[in-house]
């Protein structure tokens with residue numbers, strides 16, 4: 035076969051992709067009919083495709099490119115590390131400098147006594163590690179019956195069998211099942227499920243479902259609770275202020291370990307280094323990935339508190355778990371350099387003091403659009419809830435996702451990447467986005483909403499369920 039390069043015609047690349055490449059979360063047959071989009075380069079907040087379009091990436095890839103695309107320092111860090119030590123494992127009584135340095139750096143950055151790091155290559159893998167960590171912990175503590183992990187419906191924790199089972203997405207469970215010992219409670223999604231309660235009362239009620247579930251199962255059966263500070267893939271669902279304090283109280287009352295999945299919210303996304311700081315949560319384990327390397331290398335980690343690490347570490351038996359690439363030196367070196375950039379460039383301050391306030395004003399102003407029923411923005415993760423009736427917080431009569439998809443298609447046509455989760459439009463741009471780029475993002479979002487609105491009206495889809 036000839037060498038495949040960026041310079042092949044788009045149609046040829048699309049045909050090869052359709053013939054051989056199976057895509058995640060995709061119907062490959064449907065995609066082949068439409069023709070896949072080929073991304074050929076990126077810089078800053080912009081992607082370039084094979085047709086020469088310059089697209090503003092409102093999603094930072096998959097919520098991960100925190101420092102923006104095309105940073106030479108990260109390419110240099112990878113090249114340097116590959117030349118020095120391209121790979122070695124951290125099993126069998128060995129280590130290497132990048133893994134040591136990154137673990138120490140994460141312990142320094144993470145709040146409280148989260149001082150111990152178990153490396154993985156993704157968020158899903160790190161959450162699989164967490165399942166073993168908490169169950170192993172209770173085993174050693176002489177409470178092997180504490181095995182159940184409680185999570186939330188419409189939470190997202192990855193798509194390995196473990197991660198996908200922790201997640202509360204029925205369509206993922208439907209793809210091959212879910213592992214046992216995981217229970218789900220309701221999500222703190224006031225707009226969709228709060229009915230006529232106040233957000234505060236609803237947040238409290240949803241948190242108290244944790245207590246009810248613990249009592250139903252028996253506290254002596256529950257190992258841990260896991261949640262995202264702000265649900266990302268579920269649609270940027272920001273919990274009411276009453277929610278996390280109540281979850282924390284319940285976990286403490288029953289001695290249930292608290293795992294906070296910071297795969298999206300870590301490394302500046304919410305305007306603090308971690309979402310735990312924004313929502314004042316004190317976890318026993320934190321999951322990180324995505325922004326840890328700004329997506330330049332696949333890497334994730336579980337950051338573990340002293341108590342759990344000491345109990346597992348002081349047992350004379352091994353903790354029988356690990357990945358060939360746990361603490362991969364190139365990934366670790368790139369992550370370390372990425373963290374240096376985040377700190378030296380003041381990126382968290384930029385989010386908090388510049389980008390968030392600037393975007394907030396314009397983002398919330400989109401609430402005046404006839405289709406937008408709610409706007410949310412925490413740091414630089416935001417959503418627009420589409421509705422045909424704001425007053426009643428109504429759903430569209432059309433098949434769930436159809437309206438959101440139409441808006442997303444207009445966004446693509448207008449060179450903006452904005453995702454949709456059913457009828458929620460979501461953004462999570464690179465954290466380095468400037469006010470000028472925010473103006474472009476919001477202008478394109480509004481134009482896309484306007485165009486989709488007209489199309490929805492024209493096609494007779496402006497109907498309440």
Ligand SMILES: *Cc1c(COP(=O)(O)O)cnc(C)c1O
Nearest residue numbers: 156157158190191192295297298
């Ligand atoms: C993306 C994500 C994961 C999974 O990470 P992968 O690197 O895709 O395995 C886990 N948790 C949350 C909150 C995520 O957003």
